[in-house]
Amino acid sequence: MGGETRTAVILIGHGSRVPASGNDMVKVAERLRSENCYAMIETCYMSRMKPFFSETLKKVAESKVEKVVVIPYFLHSGLHLVLDIPEMIQENAKLFPGLNIVYGKHLGYDDAMVALVKRRIEESDTLDDVRELKLAERSNYPLPKDELEFVPMTEEEAKEYRDSCGSRCHHHHH
Template sequence: MSGRQGVILFGHGARDPAWAGPMQRMRERMRALAPELEVTLAFLELMSPSLAEAAEALIAGGCQRLVILPVFLAQGGHLKRDLPALLAELAARHPQVEFKLEQAVGEAEPVVAAIADYACACARTPSR
């Protein structure tokens, strides 16, 4: 499939807007590293845009392939039940678009290794 590719960093959402700060930094880093990608954020609840709103905007902008990357620590109920249902609705409305769902970022080996390295560094740093 040709055409533009979009990436949706999908998070749970929170009442405090500052909660999305790390995801916003991820988005900006991705845009710097891969300017050919259309990268946006989406949230399951409490924040905007929703997954459908983010996907619709990317599709309207010409994206024909969307990679959904759950920014969750692990594959819990939201990722096992809620997200597949949301994606099925989108796929039914947009059969011309390829949707690719990735595993939760917290389950990817490089992320697990980075967290373990960070935890070890924290443990080895003397208290102030």
């Protein structure tokens, strides 16, 4: 085992207004924890749900591990993965200069993902037509104060919106 016993792992998810949205990531962490391969396995969120990354990194750092591996629990690459999350990690890393913190790859493509998608397709044989789904009420998931809902818009509309609000647009990170 060696270095793994002095290594902590942080899985970071997006966060959502839907409280149960992080349950799958937490289950993955629990399974990893049960294998006792690492000093700690923690979960946190980029926004909207606690715990946030800053408090999770502090907790891990206080446990005297030597290395922290941050794994973004995201399927696809995008702005959060190429800029928002690594920027947040770098900012928080300043508080713990003696700690080795690495930013691992997102879930992305893997042969295991192909098998999982195939399994999901096969499972769909038992599902009803989408028109028969009973959907939750959107009002069950209110927007936090001062946050905007995602609204589909054309590129021209997006440019007008960005020009009107400058750098205040789309920043919901902690």
